[in-house]
Amino acid sequence: MLNRIDLRGSLTDPRDVLPRAELDVAAAIEQIRPTVEGVHQHGVEAVLAASERFDRVRPASLRVPAEAIATAPDTLDPAVRDALAESITRARAVHADQARTDVTTQVVPGGTVTERWVPVNRVGLYVPGGLAPLLSSVVMNVVPAQVAGVGSIALASPPQRDTGLPHPGILAACALLGVDEVYTIGGAQAVASFAYGLRGADGGWLCEPVDLVTGPGNIYVTAAKRMLRGVVGIDSEAGTTEIAILADDTADPVHVAADLISQAEHDPAAASVLVTPSEALLAAVEAELGRQVPATRHHERVATALGGKQSGVVLVDDLAHGLRVVDAYAAEHLEIQTADAAAVAARVRNAGAIFVGAYSPVSLGDYAAGSNHVLPTGGCARHSSGLSVQTFLRGIHVVEYTEQALREVAPHVVALSSAEDLPAHGQAVTARFGGGR
The missing domain is CATH 3.40.50.1980 (Nitrogenase molybdenum iron protein domain)
Incomplete structure (x- = not known):
């Protein structure tokens, strides 16, 4: 059911071969x-x-x-x-x-910059x-x-x-x-x-x-x-949902299969990706998919998603290799189902949200973990975050300098404005102290 990509022993850049939905925005x-x-x-x-x-x-x-x-x-x-x-x-x-709370930095005596959150x-x-x-x-x-x-x-x-x-x-x-x-x-x-x-x-x-x-x-x-x-x-x-699961042979194949299915039922274009060094786990997961998919309500939608080019299993050499792969994939949802899952999760750099261990499935985050499920997809987790309070705030710098604080820094402003051939910038400072008259 799942497309198979074998990266064991390969030096191929994972980004060149990982399954990904073809979304021509x-x-x-x-x-x-x-x-x-x-x-x-x-x-x-x-x-x-x-x-x-x-x-x-x-x-x-x-x-x-x-x-x-x-x-x-x-x-x-x-x-x-x-x-x-x-x-x-x-x-x-x-x-x-x-x-967020406003923060005021005293740069010099008489000179402050406040970051105000609005x-x-x-x-x-x-x-x-x-x-x-x-x-x-x-x-x-x-x-x-x-x-x-x-x-x-x-x-x-x-x-x-x-x-x-x-x-x-x-x-x-x-x-x-x-x-x-x-x-x-x-x-x-x-x-x-x-x-x-x-x-x-x-x-x-x-x-x-x-x-x-x-x-x-x-x-x-x-x-x-x-x-x-x-x-x-x-x-x-934020596009169609995706899940990646990094799992080793300690993972329960029943859990892994159920979690792949849970996101596949969103949409025929949903992406479900398993990354593992264990062929034994893969075989057990495929068997579970064969059992669980026909029994799920939206089995046709699920089967289409799991069999699509956006979904698949990636075989890796070991967990370190698997971490490089999931960081390259930058999943919207990433589950870590391995031995010492918390330590493995701490090494992940790119993911919208990380779900750690056997009892933190993505569907918990979808509804009742307290986390936010509006997350970056399509690899955007490499540079973007999920929805949060910060999304709705703007940081505004409020600058306040006294006459003496400005006088002390004026030569530096003039020097930099001259270097950029923007002399009026410097004159806007010196004018306050009788310069340019």
């Missing part, structure tokens, strides 16, 4: 460009037209009525409501510890609702924004064909978190609506433009975020 941008430009030029009507085309429904109203949000928790199974409440509690505990004014949060309605993504987007102190939070999720509203579980999560500005808009048109804003029939704002768009989505959401970066801030280009 540049091509997707050209596909969604008419939609994005339509929203920019024609606003609400273009959004409704895109909804009819892609979601097969024309919502009666793009903004979800307050009553539909307020009553949504009543439709939840009590166990689901309790689980959401617990997820929110744990996420708030973790994200509260990410809050939340963005308004954010647009996107929550997918296609193959799986991601209730948990509401929590993962909203909690860090709230902890950061964002004053205006809007959320968009695709309309369901039978109601024209987002999935009721998504609305319920919004209600439990106190989010009352929700739009029934999906895909690229949601990102464009947040970036440009939407005006109502009276010319006033139906949806005001935002400063930042966050949240995961399919390749078209990713393409819209890339296309509109600069018009609006984005968190990252």
Whole structure:
């Protein structure tokens, strides 16, 4: 079922051969460009037209009525409501510890630089609702924004064909978190609506433009975020989910197989990768996949994902070799199922999130670990982080110097401005002390 890549004894750069989804974001941008430009030029009507085309429904109203949000928790199974409440509690505990405080550095007597942390004014949060309605993504987007102190939070999720509203579980999560500005808009048109804003029939704002768009989505959401970066801030280009598992012969093949399947059920394009030095473990995992996949609810979707070129098993010489491979892969989710897993995990440099040991599966992080599951994909964990309170904050340097502190440093400013052939920079300092008159 899994494609096999044997790197034992090889000097090949893992990045050249590792399984990876073929996501042509540049091509997707050209596909969604008419939609994005339509929203920019024609606003609400273009959004409704895109909804009819892609979601097969024309919502009666793009903004979800307050009553539909307020009553949504009543439709939840009590166990689901309790689980959401617990997820929110744990996420708030973790994200509260990410809050930043202003720091003032006295550079010299009379000269200070303060780094002040200020939340963005308004954010647009996107929550997918296609193959799986991601209730948990509401929590993962909203909690860090709230902890950061964002004053205006809007959320968009695709309309369901039978109601024209987002999935009721998504609305319920919004209600439990106190989010009352929700739009029934999906895909690229949601990102464009947040970036440009939407005006109502009276010319006033139906949806005001935002400063930042966050949240995961399919390749078209990713393409819209890339296309509109600069018009609006984005968190990252979070695409289809991926899991990598670094495991040795101490790992339980039942666990490994179950965890590979857990992420494969997200999407036929999801990536599941096993990295191991153990052929015995590989054989046992393949046997388990043969047993577990047919028994899972979304077995066709899972089988497609596991058999795709984005998934596979990589055989390595040893754990040190395996660490080089997983660092090259830079997985969204990385599990370490080895002897002394904590020590092995401490050596990992590139991953969106690391799950250590037999009792820390990725699905725990998806829902109730307290960590955030909006994470970089496609190797972006080499340079990007997952969603956090920091995502919603801006660091602003506040500089305050006295006359004497400026006078003392003035010769250095003049020397550097002369070296750069920008003499007016130096004159802006010396003018304060009678120079240049």
